[in-house]
Amino acid sequence: xxxxxxxxxxxxxxxxxxxxxxxxxxxxxxxxxxxxxxxxxxxxxxxxxxxxxxxxxxxxxxxxxxxxxxxxxxxxxxxxxxxxxxxxxxxxxxxxxxxxxxxxxxxxxxxxxxxxxxxxxxxxxxxxxxxxxxxxxxxxxxxxxxxxxxxxxxxxxxxxxxxxxxxxxxxxxxxxxxxxxxxxxxxxxxxxxxxxxxxxxxxxxxxxxxxxxxxxxxxxxxxxxxxxxxxxxxxxxxxxxxxxxxxxxxxxxxxxxxxxxxxxxxxxxxxxxxxxxxxxxxxxxxxxxxxxxxxxxxxxxxxxxxxxxxxxxxxxxxxxxxxxxxxxxxxxxxxxxxxxxxxxxxxxxxxxxxxxxxxxxxxxxxxxxxxxxxxxxxxxxxxxxxxxxxxxxxxxxxxxxxxxxxxxxxxxxxxxxxxxx
Ligand SMILES: Cc1cc2nc3c(=O)[nH]c(=O)nc-3n(C[C@H](O)[C@H](O)[C@H](O)COP(=O)(O)OP(=O)(O)OC[C@H]3O[C@@H](n4cnc5c(N)ncnc54)[C@H](O)[C@@H]3O)c2cc1C
Numbered sequence: 001x002x003x004x005x006x007x008x009x010x011x012x013x014x015x016x017x018x019x020x021x022x023x024x025x026x027x028x029x030x031x032x033x034x035x036x037x038x039x040x041x042x043x044x045x046x047x048x049x050x051x052x053x054x055x056x057x058x059x060x061x062x063x064x065x066x067x068x069x070x071x072x073x074x075x076x077x078x079x080x081x082x083x084x085x086x087x088x089x090x091x092x093x094x095x096x097x098x099x100x101x102x103x104x105x106x107x108x109x110x111x112x113x114x115x116x117x118x119x120x121x122x123x124x125x126x127x128x129x130x131x132x133x134x135x136x137x138x139x140x141x142x143x144x145x146x147x148x149x150x151x152x153x154x155x156x157x158x159x160x161x162x163x164x165x166x167x168x169x170x171x172x173x174x175x176x177x178x179x180x181x182x183x184x185x186x187x188x189x190x191x192x193x194x195x196x197x198x199x200x201x202x203x204x205x206x207x208x209x210x211x212x213x214x215x216x217x218x219x220x221x222x223x224x225x226x227x228x229x230x231x232x233x234x235x236x237x238x239x240x241x242x243x244x245x246x247x248x249x250x251x252x253x254x255x256x257x258x259x260x261x262x263x264x265x266x267x268x269x270x271x272x273x274x275x276x277x278x279x280x281x282x283x284x285x286x287x288x289x290x291x292x293x294x295x296x297x298x299x300x301x302x303x304x305x306x307x308x309x310x311x312x313x314x315x316x317x318x319x320x321x322x323x324x325x326x327x328x329x330x331x332x333x334x335x336x337x338x339x340x341x342x343x344x345x346x347x348x349x350x351x352x353x354x355x356x357x358x359x360x361x362x363x364x365x366x367x368x369x370x371x372x373x374x375x376x377x378x379x380x381x382x383x384x385x386x387x388x389x390x391x392x393x394x395x396x397x398x399x400x401x402x403x404x405x406x407x408x409x410x411x412x413x414x415x416x417x418x419x420x421x
Contacts, residue, residue, distance in 0.1 A: 001027065001028065001029065001032060002024075002028065002029045002030070002099045002100065002314055003029070003031045003032070003096075003097060003098050003099050003100075003124050004020060004029055004030070004031050004032070004098065004099065004100045004101075004102065004310065004348055005034070005088055005096050005098040005101050005102070006031070006032065006033045006034070006083075006101075006102040006104060007078050007088065007101070007102070007103050007104060007105045007250075007252075008011045008033075008034070008035060008103070008104035008105035008106055008250075008285075008287065009033045009034070009035030009040065009063040009066075009067070009073065009385070010035070010040065010044075010104065010106050010285075011104075011300075011380075011385070012067045012102035012104035012106075012284045012285035012286075012287075012299040012302070012303060013033055013035070013102070013105075013284060013295050013313065014033070014040070014067060014385045015273075015299065015300065015303045015384055015385055015386075016102055016104060016303055016306060016387075017031050017033045017067055017068070017071050017404040018066075018068050018282065018385065018386050019065065019072075019303060019304075019307045019387035020310065021067075021068045021069075022068070022069055022071055022387060023311060025305060025391075026070050029071065029314075030072070030099075030216065031070070031071045032071075032072045032073075032074060032096055033063075033067060033071055033072070033073050033074070034074045034076060034078055034088070034096070035063055035073070035074075035075065036075070036076065036077045036078075037063070037064050037075065038058070038062050038064055038073075038075055038296075039060055039062075039063065040060065040062065040063040040066055040413065041059055041129050042059045042061075042333065042377060042380055042381070043157070043158070043296070044158070044296065044373075044376060044377070044380075045059040045124070045377060046057075046059070046126050046127065046128070046129060046132045046185070047091065047126060047161055047164055047165060047168070049126065049129070049133060049135075049136055050124075050132055050133035050135040050136045050168075050172075051136070051139070051141055051168050051169075051172050052136060053168075055280075055354075056129055056132070056133050058281075059129065060129070061381070066381075066385050066386075068386075072228075074090060074092070075397065076090040076091050076092035076093070076094065077090065077091035077092075077252075078090060078105065078250065078252040079091045079179060079251070079252060079255070080252050080253065080255040080256045080279075081101065081256040081259060082256070083256065083257075083258055083259065083277055083278055083281070083337050085097075086098055086099070086101075086280065088101065092200050098280075099280065099314070099324045100280050100281075100282070100310050100313060100314065101280065101281045101282070102282050102283070102306065102310070103253075103259075103266050103275065103281065103282070103283040103284075103287050103288075104283070104284055104285050104287060105249070105250040105252075105253075105287045106157075106250070106285060106286040106287055106298075107156075107157055107247040107248065107249065107250075107286045107294065107391075108247070108248055108249070108250060108251070108264075109125070109127055109128065109245045109246075109247060110244075110245055110246040110247065110248050111125070111245040112348045113242070113245070113246045114152055114154075114167050114220055114221070114222065114223065114243075114245060114246065115221065115222035115223070115242060116222045116223035116224055117152075117220075117222075117223050117245060119131060119134070120221075122226065122238070122239065122241060122395070123223060123241045123243065124138055124187055124239055124240065124241065124242050124243070125243050125244060125245060126161075126165060126242065127157075127161075127245070127314075129243055130144055133240065138240060139172065139240075141176065142178070142239075142240060143171075143181075144178045144181030144182045144239065145181070145182060145183075145184070145238075145239030146182070146183045146185065146236040146237060146238050146239050146240070147169055147182065147184050147185070147238065147239065147240045147241075147242065148187060148228055148236050148240070148241050148242070149162050149165050149166050149169070149184070149185070149186050149187070149243075149244075150186075150188075150218070150220055150228055150236075150241065150242070150243045150244065151187070151190075151243045151244045152186040152189075152220045152243060152244060152245050152246050153189055153219065153220075153246050154189065154190070154264075155247060155255075155294055156244050156247050156294065157247065157286050157294040157295070158293070158294065158295055158296075158329065159293055159294070160185065160331045160341075160420060161244070162188075162242075162244050163186065163193060163194075163203060163207075163331065164331055164332045164333075165242060166184055166186045166207070166210075166212045167206070167210060167212070167331075167332060167333045167334045168332060168334050169184050169204075169242075170184060170210040170211070170212060170334055171334030171335055171354075172334075173386060179211075183213065184210075184211070184212045184213065185212070185214075185215055185236060185238075186207065186212055186213070186214050186215065187214045187215040187218040187220070187228065187236060188214070188215070188216060188218060189217065189218060189219045190217070191216050191217055191271035192204065192214075192216060193214055193216075195208060196278055196343070196348035196349055196409060196410065197348070197361070197409065198348055198350055198351070198405070199341055199348065199349040199350060199363060202363050202364075203331070206333060206365070210334070213235060214397045215234075218230045218234065219231045219232070219404075220243070220306060222415060223241065223243075226238055226239070228241060228243075244385065246265075247286075247294075248263050248264045248265075249261075249263060249264025249265040249266065250264060251264065252263070252289065253266060253287075258277045258278075259275065259277055260289075261289050263289075265287065265288060265289040266283040266287050266288050266289065267285075267289055268283045268288040268290055269287055269321075270290050270291060270292075270323065270325065270345065271321035271322065271323050271324075272305075272309055272320065272321050272322075272323070273288075273302055273305060273306045273309060273319075273323055274309065274313075274319055279313060279319075280313060281311065282306050282310060284299055284302040284303060284306050285298070285299040285302065285363050286299075289303075290325070291325070291345065292325040292327050292344070292345065293327045293329065294405050295327050295328075295329055296380070296384070297327050297328045297329065298325075298326070298327040300384050300395075301323070301326045301327065301395040301396075302323055302395075303387070303396055304395045305322050305323050308320060321342070322395075322396070323395070324344045324345055324346065324396055324397055325342045325343075325344040325345030325346070325397075326342075326343075326395060326396060326397040327342075327343060327344070328340060328341060328342040328343070328354065330369055330370075330372055330373035330376065332370065332373055333365050336367060336370050337365045337366060337367055337369070337370050338365070338366070338369040338370040338372070338373045339359050339361070339362075339364055339365045339366065339369055340354060340361065340362050340363070340369045340372065340400075341362065342354045342362055342365060342397065342398075343397065344396075344397040345410060346410050347397065347399075347402075347404065347408060347410065348403065348408055348409045348410065349362070349363060350362065350402050350403060350404050350408055351363045351364065351402075351403050352401045352402035352403040352404075353401040354398065354401060354402075355392055355393055355394075355398045355400075355401065356392075356400045356401045357400060357401040357403055360372055360399075362402065
């Protein structure tokens with residue numbers, strides 16, 4: 001009997017536990033999932049809450065209820081991992097020994113790392129449910145003025161979400177007759193709205209068309225009264241600040257020597273998803289230092305291979321080095337449209353169709369992609385989390401259907417771990 005412990009009962013942890021339970025009978029493996037609470041939030045829905053497009057109550061379900069029968073759920077904070085002892089110590093005092101450990105504990109938001117970044121009547125984020133609801137109420141009171149959307153630093157989860165927020169803010173203000181009395185500024189530490197040239201060109205065109213100002217190479221240093229001030233002294237006055245705070249890994253990673261990098265992200269082999277520290281630990285999703293986007297779609301593509309490699313490890317076989325960095329994201333652009341990007345470590349987002357020549361348009365605003373984004377919520381609860389296969393959607397990035405121009409660059413992030421946008 002093998003013992004598999006999974007840290008985190010979010011997207012990656014739930015999906016992995018369910019896939020492993022399907023693969024192994026109750027007499028072959030014990031499966032344990034640890035999470036600090038029993039509230040599973042559908043995070044892509046947070047983008048829609050401030051604009052009244054999603055009901056906050058409908059985004060939350062019990063974590064326990066998403067797990068198949070025969071999976072033990074432990075509701076506790078993780079205190080630390082002892083790699084030498086092959087055990088996890090929980091804040092509840094319980095110790096969980098393991099043969100295989102899977103780390104899926106995501107990220108933590110760290111607003112306290114930016115001076116003066118304190119949530120208030122005018123300073124908000126939509127990256128947490130309660131804050132997204134507070135932002136919805138602030139927007140309802142908004143009578144025009146300057147909205148600054150700021151990415152404090154990378155990596156962040158769903159790196160396109162702040163761009164989507166700016167697009168939706170434009171749509172929302174127009175609908176209320178407030179657009180002519182308002183400015184929208186998107187401030188980013190990057191040198192453009194996007195790291196990859198082809199997608200950056202498309203998105204920059206849309207930002208300009210919607211009169212959204214782009215403030216580049218802006219490294220937010222402090223919030224000073226009603227101004228956001230960068231380290232190089234530039235000040236952005238605001239009436240409403242929507243900040244995406246600094247992200248770090250779960251604090252227990254730093255308390256577990258050898259597991260993570262300086263930001264608390266788990267050092268992970270980009271192709272096998274094995275932790276660099278030791279072969280019986282695997283990691284996926286936002287918790288890792290993988291140089292691809294921190295997104296639910298990436299977690300889904302990683303999950304299939306991770307389960308295969310856990311099985312290989314338990315059978316004494318070599319892991320498959322097959323994850324190619326595949327990720328895709330629907331970018332909501334407002335007015336019932338969205339565009340889709342699909343890329344991997346080797347290829348930046350390019351135009352065409354996904355997953356094949358007949359499919360969803362890539363890098364082109366369409367109603368179909370908007371419907372795809374909305375459909376994702378149903379797929380999330382009913383196919384992704386239960387660990388079901390999606391017909392025609394494989395973990396490896398498809399090239400059929402893509403128009404790949406000569407000189408297209410790799411999709412992999414450069415500079416900062418996981419900083420792909
Ligand atoms: C606003 C927003 C919009 C998004 N939009 C999209 C989108 O359109 N498409 C897309 O693909 N992705 C999107 N994402 C990103 C996606 O939601 C995440 O990438 C995905 O959920 C990551 O899954 P995960 O399993 O790695 O982490 P999570 O799902 O966050 O799970 C981590 C779990 O670990 C638990 N945990 C952490 N530390 C501890 C501890 N010490 N003890 C116990 N438990 C702990 C947490 O409670 C949490 O349940 C969006 C995210 C946000 C915030």
